[in-house]
Amino acid sequence: MRMDRLTKPLILGSNELSKPVAFKTENGLFHIVAACHIGGRKENQDRIVLTPEGVVAVIDGMGGTKNGKKAAILAAAALVQHRREKLEDALLAAHQKVRSINDDKSISGAAVTVARFTPNNAEACWMGDTQFIMLRERGRLRRLLSKRWIPRLVRMAPECEISKSHSIAQQLADQGNIRQDEVHDHFYNNSLGKFVGGPEFAPDTFATQFAPGNRMLLSSDGLHKEVNPAVMIELSRKMLLENLMTEVWRLSTEAIDPSENTDNRSFAGVERIAA
Numbered sequence: 001m002r003m004d005r006l007t008k009p010l011i012l013g014s015n016e017l018s019k020p021v022a023f024k025t026e027n028g029l030f031h032i033v034a035a036c037h038i039g040g041r042k043e044n045q046d047r048i049v050l051t052p053e054g055v056v057a058v059i060d061g062m063g064g065t066k067n068g069k070k071a072a073i074l075a076a077a078a079l080v081q082h083r084r085e086k087l088e089d090a091l092l093a094a095h096q097k098v099r100s101i102n103d104d105k106s107i108s109g110a111a112v113t114v115a116r117f118t119p120n121n122a123e124a125c126w127m128g129d130t131q132f133i134m135l136r137e138r139g140r141l142r143r144l145l146s147k148r149w150i151p152r153l154v155r156m157a158p159e160c161e162i163s164k165s166h167s168i169a170q171q172l173a174d175q176g177n178i179r180q181d182e183v184h185d186h187f188y189n190n191s192l193g194k195f196v197g198g199p200e201f202a203p204d205t206f207a208t209q210f211a212p213g214n215r216m217l218l219s220s221d222g223l224h225k226e227v228n229p230a231v232m233i234e235l236s237r238k239m240l241l242e243n244l245m246t247e248v249w250r251l252s253t254e255a256i257d258p259s260e261n262t263d264n265r266s267f268a269g270v271e272r273i274a275a
Contacts, residue, residue: 003031003242006052009080012036013047013059013072013266020245026052030117033245033269037253039222040262045069046220047076048266049114055083055090057114058130058266060220062195067108071098071197075110087116087125091196091203095127098197109197113163113218117270122210127203128195129165131224133217134208135236136160162229164204165221166194190221212274215241222263223248226255241271 006023013036020035034056038044045061045068057079061072078094085093091114101108111128124132136159164170169186171193172178183189194202210216217232224232227248235244248267256262 006032006050009049009051009083011047011049011076011080013044013076014038020249022242022245023050025054025117027054027119029119029273029275030054031241031271031273032056033241034267035245035249036266037249037256037264039264040256040260041264043069044264045072046222046264046266047072048268049076049079049083050268051080051083053083054117054270055079055087055114056117056216056218056268056270057112058218058220058268059196060111060128060130060222060264060266062109062111062192063263067101067106068110070101071108071110074098074101075112075196079112079114087114087123088203088205090114091125091127092201095196095198095201102197107198109192109195111166111192111221112196115216115218115270117210117216117272119275120209120211121207122214122216122270122272123205123207124163124216125203125205126163127166127198127201128192129167129190129221131165131219131221131229132163132206133229133233133236134161134206135215135217135233136208136211160233161206163206166192166204168193184225210272212272215269215271218266218268218270220264220266223252223265223267225263226265227251236269241269245269 061068113126168188
């Protein structure tokens with residue numbers, strides 16, 4: 001897969017079957033792969049933001065709201081516009097932009113995970129059920145996830161962390177009302193307690209050192225509910241980033257069934273390379 005230098009902000013997401021893309025950031029220190037697919041839906045409410053400065057975001061417009069697609073488009077545009085600000089401020093700008101189209105009769109929203117990569121560090125800020133997996137080493141994962149994965153920020157091993165979902169089902173598990181292994185199939189796993197454009201702005205944040213060989217994988221729930229994060233983690237241990245993108249995309253698109261209204265799906269991977 002050819003990897004050109006990214007020279008201007010790029011927003012992926014259309015009603016076409018998008019092919020994977022690959023870029024270098026303007027400083028040449030990061031490789032980025034990404035793809036956004038309509039799935040079996042009539043429109044794509046997912047968006048991916050990539051910028052030369054190293055800002056990467058996965059946005060999932062809420063299909064159960066009136067303007068899910070518009071919310072994703074507005075959030076993406078706001079993140080591009082405010083990409084040089086503090087990450088939480090950029091997400092707040094997206095939140096306010098989406099809230100501007102809400103009224104007393106309907107609430108529009110989006111799940112958003114946005115990350116920024118600088119020469120030695122990575123940070124993330126998120127609301128909703130978009131996800132990131134942080135991988136600090138390229139060696140084989142010492143303790144694999146169970147088949148029914150745990151959707152929260154939790155140390156899987158010293159080198160692996162996964163962000164916490166803001167679904168209502170996850171909140172019920174955090175409160176001890178259901179078991180963690182019941183979350184994935186729970187009725188409220190697709191309902192969000194926090195999201196961009198919602199009643200409150202209360203994102204979670206994450207920051208870490210990001211050394212050569214480290215990776216962060218971002219995805220919308222349409223993808224990570226079809227391709228188990230345990231699979232993505234194990235593939236990442238074995239593959240170059242471009243090959244990982246190809247294989248995750250193959251697994252994801254094979255699972256698409258138009259007759260079942262399969263969800264949109266988005267994936268982005270970032271790797272720090274040696275200077």
